[in-house]
Amino acid sequence: xxxxxxxxxxxxxxxxxxxxxxxxxxxxxxxxxxxxxxxxxxxxxxxxxxxxxxxxxxxxxxxxxxxxxxxxxxxxxxxxxxxxxxxxxxxxxxxxxxxxxxxxxxxxxxxxxxxxxxxxxxxxxxxxxxxxxxxxxxxxxxxxxxxxxxxxx
Amino acid sequence: xxxxxxxxxxxxxxxxxxxxxxxxxxxxxxxxxxxxxxxxxxxxxxxxxxxxxxxxxxxxxxxxxxxxxxxxxxxxxxxxxxxxxxxxxxxxxxxxxxxxxxxxxxxxxxxxxxxxxxxxxxxxxxxxxxxxxxxxxxxxxxxxxxxxxxxxxxxxxxxxxxxxxxxxxxxxxxxxxxxxxxxxxxxxxxxxxxxxxxxxxxxxxxxxxxxxxxxxxxxxxxxxxxxxxxxxxxxxxxxxxxxxxxxxxxxxxxxxxxxxxxxxxxxxxxxxxxxxxxxxxxxxxxxxxxxxxxxxxxxxxxxxxxxxxxxxxxxxxxxxxxxxxxxxxxxxxxxxxxxxxxxxxxxxxxxxxxxxxxxxxxxxxxxxxxxxxxxxxxxxxxxxxxxxxxxxxxxxxxxxxxxxxxxxxxxxxxxxxxxxxxxxxxxxxxxxx
Numbered sequence: 001x002x003x004x005x006x007x008x009x010x011x012x013x014x015x016x017x018x019x020x021x022x023x024x025x026x027x028x029x030x031x032x033x034x035x036x037x038x039x040x041x042x043x044x045x046x047x048x049x050x051x052x053x054x055x056x057x058x059x060x061x062x063x064x065x066x067x068x069x070x071x072x073x074x075x076x077x078x079x080x081x082x083x084x085x086x087x088x089x090x091x092x093x094x095x096x097x098x099x100x101x102x103x104x105x106x107x108x109x110x111x112x113x114x115x116x117x118x119x120x121x122x123x124x125x126x127x128x129x130x131x132x133x134x135x136x137x138x139x140x141x142x143x144x145x146x147x148x149x150x151x152x153x
Numbered sequence: 154x155x156x157x158x159x160x161x162x163x164x165x166x167x168x169x170x171x172x173x174x175x176x177x178x179x180x181x182x183x184x185x186x187x188x189x190x191x192x193x194x195x196x197x198x199x200x201x202x203x204x205x206x207x208x209x210x211x212x213x214x215x216x217x218x219x220x221x222x223x224x225x226x227x228x229x230x231x232x233x234x235x236x237x238x239x240x241x242x243x244x245x246x247x248x249x250x251x252x253x254x255x256x257x258x259x260x261x262x263x264x265x266x267x268x269x270x271x272x273x274x275x276x277x278x279x280x281x282x283x284x285x286x287x288x289x290x291x292x293x294x295x296x297x298x299x300x301x302x303x304x305x306x307x308x309x310x311x312x313x314x315x316x317x318x319x320x321x322x323x324x325x326x327x328x329x330x331x332x333x334x335x336x337x338x339x340x341x342x343x344x345x346x347x348x349x350x351x352x353x354x355x356x357x358x359x360x361x362x363x364x365x366x367x368x369x370x371x372x373x374x375x376x377x378x379x380x381x382x383x384x385x386x387x388x389x390x391x392x393x394x395x396x397x398x399x400x401x402x403x404x405x406x407x408x409x410x411x412x413x414x415x416x417x418x419x420x421x422x423x424x425x426x427x428x429x430x431x432x433x434x435x436x437x438x439x440x441x442x443x444x445x446x447x448x449x450x451x452x453x454x455x456x457x458x459x460x461x462x463x464x465x466x467x468x469x470x471x472x473x474x475x476x477x478x479x480x481x482x483x484x485x486x487x488x489x490x491x492x493x494x495x496x497x498x499x500x501x502x503x504x505x506x507x508x509x510x511x512x513x514x515x516x517x518x519x520x521x522x523x524x525x526x527x528x529x530x531x532x533x534x535x536x537x538x539x540x541x542x543x544x545x546x547x548x549x550x551x552x553x554x555x556x557x558x559x560x561x562x563x564x565x566x567x568x569x570x571x572x573x574x575x576x577x578x579x580x581x582x583x584x585x586x
Contacts, residue, residue, distance in 0.1 A: 004549040008556075009529050014189060014225060026551045044333060048365055049547060050528070051268040051284045053190050073365045074300075074337055075268055079284040128171030129298060139286050140194050143294045152296045153167045153175050 001042055003049035003076070007058045016061045019054055023062035032099075034063040039103060041094055042069040047076025056083050066105050068094055081130045084138030088123040097121070107131065155304040155341035156372050156395040160260050160279060166299075173298040178206065178291050180256050180278075182265030183233075184247040185211045185240065187285040189225045191266075192232060194289055203295050204237035208254055210247040211240045213530050215523035245496025245522040248272045248464040252355060253498055255385055259373040259392040264288055264297055269362050269464050269546060274342075275354035276380065277373030277392070282362060300367060305338040305422060307369075311430035312348035316583040318474070318564030319353025320466060320544065323360035324435035325427065328445040334422055335364035342371040348429045351380045352470035359465045360546050363442040434580055437562035440550045448567060452579040456561075457539040458489040461568040462520075463527045466544035467495030469502045471565040476508045478569035478578075480586035482515020485575025490517040491533045493525045517572060526553050535560070542571045 004026050011022025024031045040046075040059065046069040047055070056079045066086040070093050080087050088110055096114050097103065103112035111120040126134075136142035146152055166174040181203065183191075188209060201207060211230065217223040233240040241250055248269050251257050259277030264270065266288035273280035283297070291297045313322070326335070340361060342354075349357070354371045361369040371377070373392055382389045434448040461467070461475045472494065484490040492512055494500040500522055503509050509519055526533030527545050534554030535541055541553060541560050548560035561577065570578040573586065 002547075002549045004547075004551045008551050012186060013221065014192075015221075026549075026556060028550065028556065045336065045365065048332070048363070049268070049549060051266065051282055052186065053284045053286060054186075056284075057190075071333070071336065074367060075282060075284055078287055082284065082286040127173060127300075129169035129173040130171065132170045139290055143290050143296075147294050151167075152294055153165060153177050 001046055003047055003052065003055045006047060007055035009050070009052070011058060012052060012054045016057070019058035020061035023058045023064070036063055037065040038063045039066045039068055039105060040064050041097055042067070043093065044070045046072045047079075048073040051075045051079070053079050053083070056080055056085060060085060068097070068105070068110060081133050082139035084134060086134060087126070089126070090121060090123050094121055155306050155339075156343075157279075157304050157339050157341045157370060158302065159395055161302055164262065169298055172301045175296045176262055176299055177295050178264045178297055179261040180254070180263045181207045181288055181291050182247055182251050182263070182267065182270050183207060183209045183288060183292070184213055184267050185215075185226055185229045186213045187266035187288065188229045188233060190285040191289045191292070192228060194286070195232065195236070195293070198235050201236035201238055201292055203292055206256075207238040207292065208251060208256075209233040209238050209240040210244070210250050211242045212245060212247045212250070213524050213528075215243045215521065215531070218531055243521060243523065245498070246464045246467065246524055248359065249467065249495035249499065249522075252276060253384065253496060255388060258381070259377060264291055269359050271362055271366065271368050272355050272359040272464060274358040274368055274370040275351065277371055277377055279368060279370060280358070281368050300337065303338050303367065305335070305340050306424035307340050307342045308424065308426040309342065309344045309349055309429055310346055310426065311428045312346065313350070313353060313429045314432065316564075316566045316580065317432045317434055318466065318471070318566070319349065319356030320360055320562070320564050321432055321435045322349070322353065322357050322427070322429070324437055324442075324445045324562070325432055326361070327364065327437070327443045328435065330364075330422070332364065332443045335361065335366050337365065337367050339367045340369040342369060344371060344374065344376070347374060347376045350470060351376060352468045355468065356466050360442070363547050434564055434567055434583065436577070437548055439559035439561065440548055440552075442547050442562060448563070448577065449579050451561070452577050454540065454561070454577045456488060456542050456571055456576055458491065458533070458535060458541040459568050459571045460491045460526060460533060460541060460543035460545070461565055462491070462493030462495065462525060463543070463545050464495060464524075465546040466565050467493055467499065467522070469499050471544065472499070472503045472508050473506070474565040475569035475572075476511055477585050478566045478583050479512065479515060479572050481511060482517070482573055484516035484572050488572070488575045490572045491520060491526065492517050493520045494522050496522045515572070528552065529554050542568055542577055544568055
């Protein structure tokens, strides 16, 4: 799923409401409602295409609180981490994880219930650097802190 | 081992918590919309700490076509000036201005806050595209974290046929490898017989963005040297040759011992060799760059619009190729034909050769150097059901306006012929009329 589908470029804006209106706006199916905390679950190469961060911001402003994917495109993954948006990757995918299920997401696994039975799927490990940026809440707080500690070249 | 291992290990770097490492980039590209997204994280009025390493371009909103975009551009222009790096206003597409900039050189670490910044790899720069916050980090803190090196050798032999472009080489790679095998790879390209002209090296590195590569770098050679001499004139400074024989540095992104190797195929592609002479004109069909077909399989398809330009293929050589197959035209009845030179410099050079007049006299609409219809950023958008053949890099649904338009990605020779014929040509029609 490419960035033109995730957030058409006409929704590029510095206005959060305008950006939120474009979330998943390029899909060829009716846009699902994203209100309420949502986890976006996707297949391979999520976010291939443009580097524009308005895509991530628009998704977050529309209600996305995390991403699960078999893989993310390079720039999209960095953009999500830099924005402090949790990303869980799993090459084997997320069998059984259907729409509207409630789930819990942590560093190691995603847990959800199917017909009353709890299931959990282990996530592929994130590089420790990406995890550190996420733990700081994104690249801006991470770098502001790291530069004060003298940790940069 | 690739020449990228040698280049990377020459650079100073410091560790992160994981396998990424911090590097200090040499050159930062900030197009207008990306600097706009950074405004919230830049203290108002303060100079950019690394302003002398910046290139700011007003190229997407060039000129702005809505009041909102005019407001955004105004803020960007003011902030860039306050930051100590005034924007280049409407001079051309950011990636073209990047490769025309004397600071963009072989082996320099160049990062751009736009996905196609990797195009500068065509002249041998270590060039990467990123989102705006990553480049903010370099702008304010002077550092960028690069992922582990995952090299892939791409060796080119032979010469590119006259009707084939660097974009066709990219499409050939897409056809052979599919959309995932190049993801996150650092593609080290060696043009062993200097058969790929510079314009096509840029097109190749530009289009490889669509495969999710980390970067694509053409090892600089005599061809690169001549191009830099022409670009820089008296200011030309030669580059050092790359030494291949280097001990492995601590930067080791290969499979052994790499936690991220989980799930990678043991026979992960390490090298690929292509004979340029065997390439043919190819088409990316709507709506995926990886849906590739030989040109002849779709010849005859009626078109509503054609477009020659974009950062992928808006250089002088691309305009020459388009002009050759266009002849004097005229543009086919009812067809919308657009052209954008990628920069003011390209515009003036094409004008000096009479190319622009030839296109205009034949009925082509020449637009100012900017992204134009690409990315649905500006004028030249498509209605539902319209079919467009163009030299863009991606053709996802909605890329040029209506999600129900069809975008065919082709080389410049194909667009030139299509301008006259009003349809996709056969390969044998890619000749001067």
